[in-house]
Amino acid sequence: MPVALCAMSHSPLMGTNDPDPLVVAEVDAAFEHARSFIRDFDPELVVIFAPDHYNGVFYDMLPPFCIGSAATSVGDYGTQAGPLDVDRDAAWDIARAVLASGVDIAVSERMHVDHGFAQALELLTGSITAIPTVPIFVNSVGEPMTPVSRIRLLGDAVGKAVSGMDRRVLLVGSGGLSHDPPVPQFFGASPEVQARLIDGRNPTAEQRSAREQRVIDAGRDFAAGVSTMQPLNPKWDNHLLEVLASGDLTPIDSWTNDWFVQQAGHSSHEVRTWIAAYAALAANGAYTVESTYYRPILEWIAGFGITTALPVTTAKAATRLHQHSALDLKADEPS
Template identity: 60%
Template sequence: MPAALVGLSHSPLIGKKDPGPEVLARIGAAVDGARAFVRDFDPELVVLYAPDHYNGFFYKEMPPFCLATAANAVGDFGSLSGPLSVDADAAKSLAQGVLDRGIDLTVSARMTVDHGFVQPLEVLFDGIDRVPVVPVFVNGVATPLGPLARIRALGAAVGEAAAALDRRVLFLASGGLSHDPPVPVLDGAPPRVADALIEGHPPTPEQRAKGEQRVVQAGRDYAAGSSTMIPINPGWDNLVLDTFASGSLSEIDDWTVEWMGAEGGGSAHEVRTWIAAYASLAATGPYRVTSRFYEPVPEWIAGFAVTTAHPEGSDR
């Protein structure tokens, strides 16, 4: 099975509070390189690993990961809304293959997704309905969080199951790296906030607009240095990228939830999507990282990275 990988950070603040033109130019060049990589590979199926930000998954039932046989985007932060072009047959085949390999996978027949899923599809494919996709939610926000060995096992099982499809499959990771945005926390939350986090009541347009404006203001404060959020950690971010580049993914099993949060911030666990994607690619054989870009972007409250990879011996 021909396989390839793209890892791409996302941020709801892109286009709303941007860094200076030189930084944007560097990011743009890296993204253009990833787009060219994807065009050259010409995937027949995209397995998209992404987190959620309390738009589709809530504490009423919070799985560690979930595969969708159908998905609809809410359109938060100006991202596209509507149905994703989910390949239901491929999704069902992958789900069965993962379960057959001993991973307790949750399946959704009507997944709600947000900008974490939509942004990479917009960036790389100019839309959410341009390529067959299998969305896989990986929880990176809602505690408690399980060991990273299980995420690596998930990715490996998906990769092995994908090999049986005999299609060109792109494993696409969305999220990370170090960042500490103002995400609500259930423990100690006021009753109204706790109820929203548990039950998932859809916000009114006014409530969504106010919530998004709070995030934009947080980005302004963070960039101005007047925030208590954990700073972006380039050292940790590059350690993560070094680990992916080395192919020594088993080392990730020793990373603890507490260590990741202390080093990378409250939402550093979005890196779990990258772990799953790299484990999927590794399941097809040894791989090589072909491009790597990293830039700390305080305006986006993120260590922003773009990587591409393909199996060893591939001419792509």
């Protein structure tokens, strides 16, 4: 069954702490290209890999991966709140297939997701309910984390599961690239912070507003050069993009979790969502990256990237169709 991919960075600071308008216009153009790519593909199902930022998943139960068979967006940072249009049957089918492949994954009938999922769905499809969706949480914040090699195996299992579906499936990876925003770390945190990371669901409006303002202030300090946060690493980001575009993801297996942090910050682990999405695409055959956008954006505390990709066979078919249409147009021209 046809598959396509769009992987993208997200940032809660988009629209709140923006860079120069020319940069915003550049990013908007890249997103419009991605949306056009998606419209042309016309997906019937979106399978989205995304992290959580201690808004829905906490240390009271912290799985490395979880498939939501029902999910609700908490609406942080102004994203759309409410239930996602989750395809429950597809979610359970994928979960069974992943487990059968030997990759352990949890399932939730009451998943709560944050801007990591909602922003991507809104930017790419217009709404958290625009297209039936299967949300897959990939732990990218809470230590300890699974080895990155397991992410590739997760993606491979999901890709094989969707290959048997009689529908067009869009694979989305939402997160990264290099960045180290002020997300609290459980180990070494104060008892009060640890308690919030164990079960901080349903904060008051005042608590959520204060938390979001701290991140906004951090973004402004980072852009102003007065922050102690770890710098972005464009070299690391571009190396990752090159590996993903190569079609051979096995070199990633040797990358250690500590190396991610040293090179690109704690939240660089969010690229696990990209790795999973690309591995799922690779499970459907050789692929080609159709477009790549990248820019380090300090105001958003993000090495910011957007990529689209298709299986080689699909890309060739699209090229032939385009050439055929061009020939038809030329034939209709008056002599």
